[in-house]
Amino acid sequence: MSELIKGWAQWFRDRPDREHEITLNRFFISIAILVFTLFFMPVGDTALAARAISVVYLVAATLLLGHLLYEPGISNARRIIAMVVDLVLLSCGLAIGQDAVAILYPFYYWIILGNGFRYGEAYLYSATAIGTAGFGVVVLLSPYWQSQPLLSGGLLAGIVILPLYAATLIRSLSRAKEAAEQANRAKSAFLTSVSHELRTPLNAIMGSTDLLRDTTLRRDQRDMVDTIQTASNALLSQINDLLDLSSIESGQIALQIAPFDPLELVGSVKNVGAVQALAKGVQFHLFATGRTPTRLEADARRVREVLINLVGNAVKFTTQGSVTLSIDCVFDGGSPFLVLEVSDTGIGMSPAEQAVIFQRFTQANSTILNRFGGTGLGLAIVRELVDLQKGRIEVSSRSGEGSAFTVRLPVRLMAEDEPMGSLLTETRVVLLDPLGTVPPETMDDLAATVGAVARATSVDEAMTRIILPAADEIRHTVVLIAGVLHAWPEPEDLERTVTELRTATPAGIFGFDRDTDGFPPIALRRLLTSVVDHTQIADGLSHAMRLTGLDQQSAAGSPAAITRRERGLRILLADDNRVNQKVISRILEAGGHFVKLAVDGQEALDAMDAGGLEFVLMDLNMPGMDGLEATKLYRMMSLDRPHLPIVGLTADATQSAADRAAEAGMDACLTKPVNGPVLLDRIDALYAEYGQPGERQPFRPVVVPDTPPVTQAASAPDADAHVDTAMLKNLETLGGPAFVAAVISDFLTDGSQLLLELREVAATGDVAGYAEKAHALQSGAGNIGVLQVAEFCRSWRPRSSEDLMENGPSVVERIEREFETARSILLRQHARRPLLISDRDAGA
Known part of the structure; x- marks a missing residue:
């Protein structure tokens, strides 16, 4: 019952005006008047007439309430009818009831002023006119009121004078409200303008910092660059919070209701939160009830923003333990609600702190800013977004024991996909x-x-x-x-x-x-x-x-067929990683292309300068001269030559990497590990767009026959979680079991060396060296499907030398353990078959 009452209360609060207040008051007052006429008026003809009028008033009040529930929007006709009913029936009651109901006279003011303050001056003047006319008729027809001429005249004048004075108050309130709204709009415009003005130089700072990171720096210089980058990211986050709040306040955010998959949504949020948690050594858990549907209709973008804020806050305030994101779907009064909970084992809050955390620019206590930073806007934005979706957010917390934020959002159910x-x-x-x-x-x-x-x-x-x-x-x-x-x-x-x-x-x-x-x-x-x-x-x-x-x-279990181009291109592949060289070159050769290899930027630059190439795939991060620098130099050297398409390859799946590639003069940037058919299709499209017109020919792909299947031992029970067997099958399709065994052998050899180097740079606090080695290991692991190694390398980046020396050894230890697990799986499933060596070979 309490939930039903809360639902009705929320429904009334969501109406566009306050007509429901006077409608509910009218309904309950009509009941009170009927009770009064039935039990407290003297028996007689007057009482009978008053009771009849009371019954009519109760029926009218009930009909008006019913119409409001049926048509909850603004209705001027309903307002006018209600005003006339109130004033006419009140006048009739005073005329018939004489002195027995004179106590009801103040209701004139309640009706007149209520309409004026709720609906404006036009309604105030209309109600005043009707009320004055009605009470005037009462004075003319009623012996009681005629016997009191001074009192009747004073009361009649009051019906005119008090509303007219109230009209001046209404005008003053309207002007003050308009001024406040203008000030609020000006503040929002100011925040937006200033935030955008701040973003412009900040983008230059962040871009220059990224470029600086790619140059040769001393250790102290690189530490300063890392500090600038960390501070810039924090400032950008705060500016984005200001922009979000400004957009909400100015009413610029409109809900985009569309179907979405809630399981997919929380999975994407988990991917973001797990990376943040891993960097702090905090566990991240995801839970969904069996009731959670796969198709709902709501504003998925706003739901995601709410969760990203809550998850970010939970990770931020949790130094050890875990963060848990839970999702459920419940029905209340026949309506579906999406329930989301973010709980943590962090610092928690006292009841007093819980009372202020949703206020703008407010932290739970004075120590939060110094310990954790932030603007105090995150939870205020969450509250605004939840309110915008007509939802509810609650917090449960105890100081020192963690917190749980529960969001409840109204949604619409959609037809679900059949179980797979x-x-x-x-x-x-x-x-x-x-x-x-x-x-x-x-x-x-x-x-x-x-x-x-x-x-x-x-x-x-x-x-x-x-x-x-x-x-x-x-x-x-x-x-x-x-x-x-x-x-x-x-x-x-x-x-x-x-x-x-x-x-x-x-x-x-x-x-x-x-x-x-x-x-x-x-x-x-x-x-x-x-x-x-x-x-x-x-x-x-x-x-x-x-x-x-x-x-x-x-x-992903069935690898897509690779198509061979009838006219292959002469492609330069520049990559220092042997695993990447083998995998990508085999994909290109299977697609009908001719491949030339380079192991660093200088070799790639020499090969491009020598000519004879039609396409270049360039790794962004290589020792010595990297791909970005090689591309910049070649673009400067080749201003009078036909355009040579250059595509960057990187394991860094961020927009920053793509922007740096574009600034260097690359035509596109692809993320490793590469998907064979996708890579070949992108080469087709980019060569058609950027290639040399004189040499361009139409592509007519033909399907490359699949390699005959090879019988393998049963998969180890934990293989799928550590090694992407589908990717290994793709590689086997490209080159057969011997090729896969060779690629694995190279990966294990290079990976073992990279792990030794990772441990060395972690011990010395070499942030740049760590980033280079981790990127190399991530790239090689990703290309053969060693999932967890690639994820560990990608998800943690030291913020400073001190951070690397403090936390790096434990991270490297986790990578080593996962590498050993992957090694045992790879050797068990794809060990290279022994090669027969003839006497002639042995004696060579």
């Missing part, structure tokens, strides 16, 4: 049910949904079943832990169980139980990504696998 049948039929489920809580009929439903089911009553048995080879059509193995919401004995036992299982299948571990209202305990959400409901197995399991990325691995 191919994904489920390619999945083997190991059901861990130590307490025997899953009934036989549920086991039958599970078996009918997925490709294979194996039941286990202990962790050891589950581990054994996970490791056992699966049928050829099975691509994924996931674990469902039964009874996590109702039957599991202790959270500590569950944590130990999940930790053990993660050594065998890190990604796919979910709960399996009957659904419950709301979110499960936070301890469980930090362990499991989702809980699959017994009654919604297909939807729940496919949703859970989407959150962990297993569906993407399935979708």
